[in-house]
Amino acid sequence: MNIAFFSTKSYDRTYFDPLVQKSPHKITYFEDILTVKTATLAKGFDAVCVFVNNPVDAPLLKEIAGYGVEVVALRSAGFNHVDLEAAKTHGVRIFRVPAYSPEAVAEHTVALILTLNRKTHKAYNRVRENNFSLDGLAGFNLHGKTVGVIGTGTIGTAFCSIMAGFGCEILAFDPNKNSRVKEIGGTYTDLEALFSRADIISLHCPLIPQTRHMINRESIEQMKDNVMIINTSRGALIDTSAVITGLKQKKIGFLGIDVYEQEDNLFFEDLSDEVIQDDEIARLMAFPNVLITGHQAFLTAEALQEITKTTLQNLTDYEKGREVKNEVISD
Ligand code: NAD
Numbered sequence: 001m002n003i004a005f006f007s008t009k010s011y012d013r014t015y016f017d018p019l020v021q022k023s024p025h026k027i028t029y030f031e032d033i034l035t036v037k038t039a040t041l042a043k044g045f046d047a048v049c050v051f052v053n054n055p056v057d058a059p060l061l062k063e064i065a066g067y068g069v070e071v072v073a074l075r076s077a078g079f080n081h082v083d084l085e086a087a088k089t090h091g092v093r094i095f096r097v098p099a100y101s102p103e104a105v106a107e108h109t110v111a112l113i114l115t116l117n118r119k120t121h122k123a124y125n126r127v128r129e130n131n132f133s134l135d136g137l138a139g140f141n142l143h144g145k146t147v148g149v150i151g152t153g154t155i156g157t158a159f160c161s162i163m164a165g166f167g168c169e170i171l172a173f174d175p176n177k178n179s180r181v182k183e184i185g186g187t188y189t190d191l192e193a194l195f196s197r198a199d200i201i202s203l204h205c206p207l208i209p210q211t212r213h214m215i216n217r218e219s220i221e222q223m224k225d226n227v228m229i230i231n232t233s234r235g236a237l238i239d240t241s242a243v244i245t246g247l248k249q250k251k252i253g254f255l256g257i258d259v260y261e262q263e264d265n266l267f268f269e270d271l272s273d274e275v276i277q278d279d280e281i282a283r284l285m286a287f288p289n290v291l292i293t294g295h296q297a298f299l300t301a302e303a304l305q306e307i308t309k310t311t312l313q314n315l316t317d318y319e320k321g322r323e324v325k326n327e328v329i330s331d
Contacts (some may be wrong), residue, residue, distance in 0.1 A: 151205030
């Protein structure tokens with residue numbers, strides 16, 4: 001298939017170039033994000049390939065369908081940025097990469113926890129300046145702490161396994177219980193018990209209407225003082241202004257986020273010469289106990305390899321008229 005590849009970064013080409021040469025497909029790379037404004041670039045292509053930061057809404061789907069695009073190949077697992085109804089209306093098929101490396105995201109989640117707790121980012125800078133003082137670097141043992149895991153799908157379960165290895169007690173919440181969590185000694189509970197008992201709360205559920213702003217003023221009030229909240233799932237699971245209040249009141253002791261509600265206007269770009277207009281992220285960045293990464297939890301060699309392989313396989317299956325098992329269809 002003739003594929004227009006949007007939001008191209010150097011690491012995309014590193015993994016796609018060698019594999020596409022061995023495939024029946026041809027890729028044209030664009031650095032632009034795919035929008036109604038840039039949609040003319042997709043003219044004459046059979047498929048467009050987009051990343052998770054690329055909203056695929058009704059006007060865009062109408063536009064690309066008009067240019068003859070048959071498929072949107074998502075280089076992501078999540079598809080909450082796609083209007084599936086509109087895709088159906090315009091006859092555009094949507095494929096995704098369901099589970100490219102749950103361990104990549106789970107391990108980054110642990111990296112956020114350890115950095116916030118043991119302050120290795122501060123120690124790194126201190127030691128480079130010959131400052132070997134330990135003042136202000138005290139952390140806490142993970143061993144024996146209670147970790148609340150919201151969402152125990154592929155990533156949440158991988159995270160539970162790692163934290164069980166640290167000797168943590170695992171409390172989980174998920175409407176669909178996973179037997180693997182019980183096997184590693186975790187316990188399912190309700191959200192209220194999880195909020196009130198956990199020392200660390202980590203979010204691994206999808207962004208859907210029921211989970212939007214699940215971390216809000218009321219849920220924060222139920223939490224332990226000095227709680228650590230970690231979000232590597234989707235930004236809008238957290239009500240940012242409620243979390244800022246919780247941090248200012250010292251109710252929340254630590255916040256680690258790889259995703260942010262308004263990340264579309266910020267993440268994946270070098271804005272070091274720009275004046276950031278988003279006051280909430282600026283406020284978050286000013287706290288000493290907040291660690292932000294720019295949606296990089298997925299970014300490992302293994303995950304990029306899997307994303308590449310599955311994206312191309314989805315398109316090959318479609319082209320050959322086979323069932324595409326990773327197709328996303330509106331209910
Ligand atoms: P998954 O579908 O395997 O698991 C999601 C789990 O959430 C399921 O078990 C589901 O039952 C559960 N769930 C659904 N509604 C819930 C609710 N109301 N409360 C609690 N749990 C609920 O998905 P996954 O592959 O484990 O991914 C989890 C999330 O991680 C994705 O939704 C995505 O947003 C995010 N993600 C982030 C990155 C990153 O780089 N930061 C990369 C990949 C995925």
